[in-house]
Amino acid sequence: MxxxxxxxxxxxxxxxxxxxxxxxxxxxxxxxxxxxxxxxxxxxxxxxxxxxxxxxxxxxxxxxxxxxxxxxxxxETDWQPPDTGSLLGDLTALNQEIQQSLTAQPSFAVALMAASFHSEQAARAQTKLWADRYAQCEILVDRAVERGELPSRHTDARSLLIAATAPLYHQLVLLRADPDPRLPERSAAAALLAAGAGAFTVRPHESG
Amino acid sequence: MxxxxxxxxxxxxxxxxxxxxxxxxxxxxxxxxxxxxxxxxxxxxxxxxxxxxxxxxxxxxxxxxxxxxxxxxxxETDWQPPDTGSLLGDLTALNQEIQQSLTAQPSFAVALMAASFHSEQAARAQTKLWADRYAQCEILVDRAVERGELPSRHTDARSLLIAATAPLYHQLVLLRADPDPRLPERSAAAALLAAGAGAFTVRPHESG
Structure with a gap:
């Protein structure tokens, strides 16, 4: 401020x-x-x-x-990432929340994004907020590793989270597609399949 | 005259x-x-x-x-999607082109995106342009199926293309991350691994 x-x-x-x-x-x-x-x-x-x-x-x-x-x-709100018991459930719930915020009429989230294209101050604040939210969500990946849902501790959590969520922003904000009720789960599932196949595995010297 | x-x-x-x-x-x-x-x-x-x-x-x-x-x-320009001989190569080349256009200083592509938040006319024109470009790129997926790189003809090409490209827009435009020279190939590879694991397979009655 x-x-x-x-x-x-x-x-x-x-x-x-x-x-x-x-x-x-x-x-x-x-x-x-x-x-x-x-x-x-x-x-x-x-x-x-x-x-x-x-x-x-x-x-x-x-x-x-x-x-x-x-x-x-x-x-400042005490937002908590979802905790459904599975990574697919968590990422789907996260995506449902994102889809809801982007398709609300009118959408405060889209208005903020638009503003951030035109105000350097707003852009910096928004970038920080998103970085914080993605950092908060890394626990979803940690829990999944503990539950044995992901192959290794060397999963780049942020890349996985972005792969899971980016298609929603792309479809709804940039391509202005109609909301698809199956998209939150499909996008989550695609990122999980990629993760299971090692797409976000980092070599130990790259992590941390 | x-x-x-x-x-x-x-x-x-x-x-x-x-x-x-x-x-x-x-x-x-x-x-x-x-x-x-x-x-x-x-x-x-x-x-x-x-x-x-x-x-x-x-x-x-x-x-x-x-x-x-x-x-x-x-x-109207006769843009052609890449044709490198492999789907990974094609998607990587496509992503490199996207990364270049989004990180150019100044970026005409980002300026257009910003404009589309504020002009309904511009938003409609841009949505149509992108829809055309994604449609043009579906041939990348068709060729990969023909080459046996993808498991089935029932791959939803558009979903695969969006999974491959969306992280670039998300990272570079919305999260304003520094350009990562490895991102174009990593994002392409992640989408391909997901595709190989069946993430974008549609049941026959769902496809066109």
Whole structure:
């Protein structure tokens, strides 16, 4: 986020500062989903949040500041990767979550992606959020190795996760295909078959 | 040379109309690559192309019209999918081409993608171009089946092609990873291993 505010606001958790941030970020999400980032203005956010616009300017400075904070807030939720008992189940559940977020009408996730093409600040924040999420998901692969579902400890978890999830972004966001209810499981299963055949095996000196 | 009358432009191939289109589309590509679609203006394109701006307005109407035509022009080039003698070689070559286009500085391909988030016209044109390119690439899979590299004629070529190429878009465009010279071949090899394990096999009644 931007510089700390000049006037020493109330920073108690759940206090006025936190409440205003929640109101403003809710408004950003709603405005983004409705009008995309091109429709996002400081005035529109302030009006929807019911917060004085000088407060919004002072704390977030500009639209880029709002985008960065809304992405940061997404990273603060205690999101947990799925734990279904099998890697196929986990990756399918993950893909279902992705498909849902990308096909929601309107989609906050797609609006953020669009914004990241135009705001360097937003792009950096989004890249960090995704890196964190993929890192959190590596436990899916660790658990699968422990259960004996994958051939070796030398599986590049990140490559496997990207192989499983990338086709959803590609089909739904870039190719704008209609959502296919079978895609989450099919894409997960294809990545697993590739992993089983050694596609993501790294030689020991390459890992870690 | 005298200008043709306003209402009946010279439409001979290679004539004035074609020459002006080439100049204008070259200018659009250069402006897009330098400033993204947000920096694209009718005036900027006209100035760079050395074409009167009333001509640009009359023939392309607005920035959306320019975007659609530059995408249409990309579809008119006689692009041919690679033919290296093996499916791994073909998919690797295809991925190298994709990686090159996405990591060029500045990248016309990424600028077009960004534009398609904001122009419904551009998005439709781009979706059609990509659908055509994937359809053109299905011959890679047909040839591999003929050579006995794939287990059956019931391979869903499009799913295989998307599995092979999607990680490049995901890594380079959405996750903004540094280009990895091994990624084109690795991603191709992973998709092939999945295909070999039956990941993209469709039951006969599902295929075309």
């Amino acid at each position: 931007t510089d700390p505010p000049a006037k020493t606001p109330d920073r108690r958790p759940g206090g006025r500062t936190a409440r205003i941030r929640a109101q403003v970020l809710d408004a950003v999400r709603a405005e983004l989903a409705e009008g995309g980032h091109e429709g996002l203005t400081m005035e529109g956010v302030a009006a929807r949040a019911g917060v004085h616009r000088t407060t919004v300017y002072r704390r977030w400075r500009d639209v880029g500041g709002l985008l960065v904070d809304v992405i940061a807030a997404a990273g | 005298t200008d043709p009358p306003a209402k009946t432009p010279d439409r001979r191939p290679g004539g004035r109309t074609a020459r002006i289109r080439a100049q204008v589309l070259d200018a659009v590509r250069a402006e897009l690559a330098e400033g993204g679609h947000e920096g694209l203006t009718m005036e900027g394109v006209a100035a760079r192309a050395g074409v009167h701006r009333t001509t640009v307005y009359r023939r392309w109407r607005d920035v959306g019209g320019l975007l659609v035509d530059v995408i249409a022009a990309a579809g």
